[in-house]
Amino acid sequence: xxLDAELAAWREDWHSEVEPLPDVKRKIRQRQERAVAAxxxxxxxxxxxxxxxxxxxxxxxxxxxxxxxxxxxxxGGCACCLRRGTWKQCARAGLAYAELSYRRAVAxxxxxxxxxxxxxxxxxxxxxxxxxxxxxxTIGYGMILAALVAEAAVFRRCGRRKERExxxxxxxxxxxxxxxxxxSEGLSLS
Amino acid sequence: xxxxxxxxxxLRNAGTTVASDASWALEKQFDRIIAEHSRAIWRLACSYEPxxxxxxxxxxxxxxxxxxxxxxxxxxxxxxxxxxRIAHNRGLSHIWKRKPAHxxxxxxxxxxxxxDERPEPEExxxxxxxxxxxxxxxxxxxxxxxxxxxxMLEDLSHAEMAEIVGITERNVAxxxxxxxxxxxxxxxxxx
Numbered sequence: 001x002x003l004d005a006e007l008a009a010w011r012e013d014w015h016s017e018v019e020p021l022p023d024v025k026r027k028i029r030q031r032q033e034r035a036v037a038a039x040x041x042x043x044x045x046x047x048x049x050x051x052x053x054x055x056x057x058x059x060x061x062x063x064x065x066x067x068x069x070x071x072x073x074x075x076g077g078c079a080c081c082l083r084r085g086t087w088k089q090c091a092r093a094g095l096a097y098a099e100l101s102y103r104r105a106v107a108x109x110x111x112x113x114x115x116x117x118x119x120x121x122x123x124x125x126x127x128x129x130x131x132x133x134x135x136x137x138t139i140g141y142g143m144i145l146a147a148l149v150a151e152a153a154v155f156r157r158c159g160r161r162k163e164r165e166x167x168x169x170x171x172x173x174x175x176x177x178x179x180x181x182x183x184s185e186g187l188s189l190s
Numbered sequence: 191x192x193x194x195x196x197x198x199x200x201l202r203n204a205g206t207t208v209a210s211d212a213s214w215a216l217e218k219q220f221d222r223i224i225a226e227h228s229r230a231i232w233r234l235a236c237s238y239e240p241x242x243x244x245x246x247x248x249x250x251x252x253x254x255x256x257x258x259x260x261x262x263x264x265x266x267x268x269x270x271x272x273x274x275r276i277a278h279n280r281g282l283s284h285i286w287k288r289k290p291a292h293x294x295x296x297x298x299x300x301x302x303x304x305x306d307e308r309p310e311p312e313e314x315x316x317x318x319x320x321x322x323x324x325x326x327x328x329x330x331x332x333x334x335x336x337x338x339x340x341x342m343l344e345d346l347s348h349a350e351m352a353e354i355v356g357i358t359e360r361n362v363a364x365x366x367x368x369x370x371x372x373x374x375x376x377x378x379x380x381x
Contacts, residue, residue, distance in 0.1 A: 006374075007342070013320045014233065014343040021228055027250035028257050096356065097279045101286070168286045 046072060060129060067125070071118060078114055082107045098173045105169050109162040116155035123148050220260055224253065227273045230344050234274075237328045237340055238281035252280045267353055274346065275354045278337055285333065327376035335369035342366060 046068050053065035126145055130137045224231075231252055239245040255276050263272055328339055334355075341351045351366070352359045 007370075010324060010373075011343055011345065013317060013324050015229075016317050016321050017229075017233060017236075019232070021232055022246045022249055024224055024228065024231075024249055024253035027254045031254060097282070101283055165287055172282075172286055 042072060060133070063129065067122065071122065075115060075118055079111050082110045082114070095173075095176050098169070098176050102166070102169045102173050105162060105166045109159060109166055112155055112159045112162055116152055116159060119148055119152040119155060123152065216260060220257055223256065223260075223269065223273060227270070231273070231277050233344075234277050234281060234340055236325060237336060238284055240329055248281065248284050251284065252277045255280045268350065270346070271350050271353050274341065274344070274350075278340075278354060282333065323377065323380050327373055327380060330376050331369065331372055334365065335372050338362070338366045338369040339373055342370075 046065075049061070049065040049068050053062045123145065126141075126148070130141070130145075232249060235245050235248045235252065239248045256273065259272075259276055263269075267275075328336055328343075331339060337355055338351065341354060346354070348359045348362045348366075351362045355362070357365070
């Protein structure tokens with residue numbers, strides 16, 4: 001068998017698969033819905049707390065509204081700063097893509113870490129506020145506090161997973177760099 | 191005053207129409223790309239991920255990456271090169287993020303339709319066995335060889351391969367030669 005006939009046979013076998021294809025737009029729809037839901041949820045929380053602060057001004061409610069505005073703007077601004085240099089499209093080749101992946105993973109890990117500490121800070125502030133005046137601790141605010149604790153736990157878990165991803169991406173990046181430097185096909189990328 | 195407001199309304203409407211037209215055109219382009227390349231993307235996903243459930247996730251990730259990158263596509267390379275580069279990059283990310291498999295790795299693809307729906311069922315069955323063996327051999331290759339073999343099997347030119355992988359055409363020829371040898375050895379090792 002000549003090489004070309006061998007290649008032709010491989011190509012014929014390769015293209016012979018007839019497995020049914022999945023719906024490829026599911027994740028795109030999910031991502032769009034999630035982005036809209038997050039925007040609506042954040043806007044609703046900020047709007048309700050602001051309206052309540054204006055209608056029934058009290059130190060607690062005003063503090064909550066200011067805190068929500070501050071957190072939204074601060075975390076959003078920090079996320080934009082941390083993601084600088086990672087906005088590029090992913091249609092890059094080889095080493096450039098590996099470097100971009102590494103920068104993205106590092107930026108995401110920093111955002112998660114920041115969100116965790118902001119969440120923890122908010123919990124501490126709320127606990128101090130409730131300790132100062134227990135009459136504000138209604139079921140609603142108790143649920144908000146519980147949600148914040150759960151969110152902090154989720155951020156912690158995501159942070160650990162992201163650290164593992166950073167280590168893996170760094171290792172692959174170093175492997176790629178070594179391959180390019182030595183010109184070898186050592187290929188430990190499997 | 192009314193003239194100013196009507197002008198601004200017209201401008202706003204025109205802006206909205208242009209934006210919706212652009213998004214509609216983008217969606218059409220995406221649908222066309224998916225229709226043209228979905229089989230190739232699926233084969234690529236199969237070669238990067240042996241577990242059936244995760245393979246579909248990888249396919250979804252590739253589609254999402256294409257959707258996000260499409261507005262930035264300026265036609266500097268061919269559409270096929272663009273699609274394959276994104277698909278390969280996403281495959282690499284998938285490998286880097288991969289958790290250890292808890293599911294059993296499927297040696298044979300799951301089928302919910304009879305194998306002999308086309309003429310000559312024996313020949314079809316034999317070809318299916320060869321395809322599974324080829325896929326298994328491709329999966330056993332290191333990633334950089336696997337990339338070259340996938341692109342070769344999808345009938346891409348050396349220039350396109352060089353653009354996708356980010357190496358020179360000369361390096362493509364060298365790496366392809368080694369990859370073919372490795373694939374041959376892997377196939378012989380199976381039989």
